Amino acid sequence: MSKKFQRFCGGLLAAFALLVIFLPRPVAAADTHAFKAANGTIQVPNHPKRVVAGLYLGQVMALKVNVVGSTKLEMANPYLDQAKLKQMTDVGTPMNAEAVLKLKPDLIITSNESDTKKMEKIAPTVEIPYQKTQQFTASMNYFSKLLNQPKQAKAFTKSFNTAAKKQVKRLEAAKISRKSSFGVYEMQSSKLYAYGSGFSRGAQAMLALGFKLSKPLQKVDSGAGFKEISVESLPKYQAHYMFVTTSSTKGQKDPALVAMKKNPIWQSLAAVKANRVIELPFNKMYYYDPFATRAQLKIVTDALIKANK
Structure with missing residues (x-):
């Protein structure tokens, strides 16, 4: 390869490098979304991987989001996947900060101000008062937005409506x-x-x-x-x-x-x-x-x- 050609190639590479530097870079997709909770507007992970959910264990599991910790009372729920419950840690009632910290959560869901104040120091924390999500449809819509799981919410709602129709037919009969x-x-x-x-x-x-x-x-x-x-x-x-x-x-x-x-x-x-x-x-x-x-x-x-x- 001639020196003249090498200098030519080197010049092209230098020009390309300058072009790359000054071209506008593509903006990376945000990995969080803003969610309005009782404790303010919280930046919540779009796809949380390790959730600690106290009172709302069943709601989170219904949307197939991984839960690593909850309370003893919620983990006694006979309607939840027992195999998955065995993999979870009881974080206490009220929530124990040390126990939660060991689980390395990326999202914590609480139901009262006392727990919230402790948990906010560990990870993004969303406080949801008990009476906020009591009815099925409202609950699914609310947690779907929180956890960014519209497809899972739709699928569970479909199964729920199918189950309800089956029982209505029995009542009518x-x-x-x-x-x-x-x-x-x-x-x-x-x-x-x-x-x-x-x-x-x-x-x-x-x-x-x-x-x-x-x-x-x-x-x-x-x-x-x-x-x-x-x-x-x-x-x-x-x-x-x-x-x-x-x-x-x-x-x-x-x-x-x-x-x-x-x-x-x-x-x-x-x-x-x-x-x-x-x-x-x-x-x-x-x-x-x-x-x-x-x-x-x-x-x-x-x-x-x-x-x-």
Whole structure:
């Protein structure tokens, strides 16, 4: 190769290098997106790989996002993938900062200000108040935006709607009117509570099937969402179908629940007389995530059909 040709090639390379330097460089795609949460606008990873999710474990798993840590209570959810749960770490309630730090999360989801203040020092943290995402559709839309998973949300919603339609057909075949009202009630530490539609206990499933809360309970729903009531006031809060749970480990043998059933006021209720009181196990009705609500569609349908035989 001649020296003249070498100088020519060298000049071309130098010119090309200058051209590359001054040409506008392509802008790399952003790897985060802004999400408005209770604790402000947070820059959330577009594709989080290691999520710590306290109260919202089921919501995150429904969108097939990897969770590395949650709480003992949420990990006891019978409707979640048990194999995946075994791979997770209990981060405590309240969340333990040291335990979370060891998991090296790229996103943390909390439900209260106390946890949020500790977690914000570790990784991007999104605070979601409990009553923010209680109904299935709203929940799926919300978490889809948070986790950037519209396809997974659409797929799960499709499976949920298919499950709901199947149970509606069963109700129609059994000639059970979905115009009937319902209510959910729970005995907790000898205190009786009436609930609105946002505290699980099967309420979300009943709404998805087309039933409505009784009018008095609609007022509870639009207020705090739950209310402690007395047995004496039950006639005011009764419904056509009454779903009852107890948080006691003694289940349906809970002394407070047994005593209530013996009370003349309880026995005078229309639902009691017509065998429309439906007692359900607390551990199956407590959760309200997408997996739980989808499973509860069949549970409440089975119970309604049994009550109407």
